Amino acid sequence: MTIDNDDQLEKLKRSGRVVAETLRVMASKMEPGMTTRELDQIGRSLLEREGARSAPESTYQFPGATCISVSPAIAHGIPGDQVLKAGDLVNIDVSADIDGYYADTGSSFVIPPVDKKIARLCRDGKQAMWCGIEAVKAGVKLNAIGRAIQAFADKNRYTLIRNLASHGVGGALHEAPECIPTWYDAKDRRQITEGLVFTIEPFLSTGSHKAVDGKDDWTLFANGGHATVQYEHTLVATKSGYIVLT
Numbered sequence: 149m150t151i152d153n154d155d156q157l158e159k160l161k162r163s164g165r166v167v168a169e170t171l172r173v174m175a176s177k178m179e180p181g182m183t184t185r186e187l188d189q190i191g192r193s194l195l196e197r198e199g200a201r202s203a204p205e206s207t208y209q210f211p212g213a214t215c216i217s218v219s220p221a222i223a224h225g226i227p228g229d230q231v232l233k234a235g236d237l238v239n240i241d242v243s244a245d246i247d248g249y250y251a252d253t254g255s256s257f258v259i260p261p262v263d264k265k266i267a268r269l270c271r272d273g274k275q276a277m278w279c280g281i282e283a284v285k286a287g288v289k290l291n292a293i294g295r296a297i298q299a300f301a302d303k304n305r306y307t308l309i310r311n312l313a314s315h316g317v318g319g320a321l322h323e324a325p326e327c328i329p330t331w332y333d334a335k336d337r338r339q340i341t342e343g344l345v346f347t348i349e350p351f352l353s354t355g356s357h358k359a360v361d362g363k364d365d366w367t368l369f370a371n372g373g374h375a376t377v378q379y380e381h382t383l384v385a386t387k388s389g390y391i392v393l394t
Contacts, residue, residue, distance in 0.1 A: 149318025149345040151384060156249070157391075160318060160345065163200065163251040164382055164393030167242045170194040171394075174214070174242070175257050180234045184216040187240075188227030195244050203243035203250055203321040210366065215241040215254075222351060222359060222376045223312060223368040234259055237266055239378050243321055252317050252347050253394035256377035265354075266375060269306075273352040273377035276300050280314075280330060280350060281383060284390040286342035294329040294336075297350045301331075309351035309376060312359050312368070317382055318345035340385045345393075349380030 151157055174191050192213035195202060204210035210226075217225030219237035232238065241254035256273060258266055276297050283296040293314070301308050314328035325338055330350035351359070356370035370376040384391045 149316065149323060150341060151318070151343045151345060157384065159247065159249040160251060160382075160384070160393055163244065163246045163249045164253075166195065166198045166200050166246065167244050167251045167253050168394045170214075170244070171240055171242045171253055171255060174240050175255065178232060178238065178257065178259055180232055180259060182232050184218065184225070184227045184230045184232065187216055187232070188212050188214050191240075191242060198246065200244040200246045203245055203252070206245070207321045215239075217241075217367065219375065220369050220373050221362065221367050222309070222370050223378065224366045226364060226366050232259060235261060235263065237375065237377070241378070241380070245321075248319070250317050250319065250321050251382045251393055252321065252380060253382060254349060254378055254380035256379065269352065269354060269375055270377055272300075272304055272306065273350070274379045276306075276350045276352045277348055277379040277381065280348040281381065281390060281392065284340060284348075284383065284385050286340055286344075286385045286387050288340055289336070290325065290328055290338040290340055291333050291336040293348060295332040297330045298332045301350075301352060307353045307355055307357050307374075309353055309359050309370060310357055312351050314347045314349050316344070316346045342385060342387055344385045345382065346385075347380055347382050349378055351376055351378045
């Protein structure tokens, strides 16, 4: 989606605030002994209270209001009977629309106690995302995002999952520009245009390069089983930089 007026921006900001608050509250409620279904129900209640529709549910008939992936799963985890335990690395992805305006956000969390290596991975995963965000400005190439993220990953001896990418959002959960790499692709000549709405969501890993299918139709795992985190914001490109919506 490319926006061109303040009304569209305000509607996107509202959707962004709702998914961001839903993510924050879900993370604060996580505790050992809770099932991922119970955690998802907290998210569902918050979305419904704000008049928001779960985007994966309405768009793809995903069996849950939110995606909850407990390591070694890294994405698209189905809420269910899995019981959360102390030390679990959990990714929560919340996307929803209000009156046809979509926003998407995600983050990885650890249920205490926190292993020092995983704490560092989480800190650096968030920093990798911000490296990509800081590269955003109308008129620059889309691959500037991946260049910045990959430079950070390489410097700190991480790998990136290279078959999961960022994407356009706003008028739908996934729309053009599709497959925005969070690694450097010199062949990608697309440009960031003013008003473009899209996500930035690197999957930073301690050694994996690819997401692979699990036993169900949704859940994805990192090849080799290396610890992997994801952080995601929805943003709008502007002449001077960006506006983070989530």
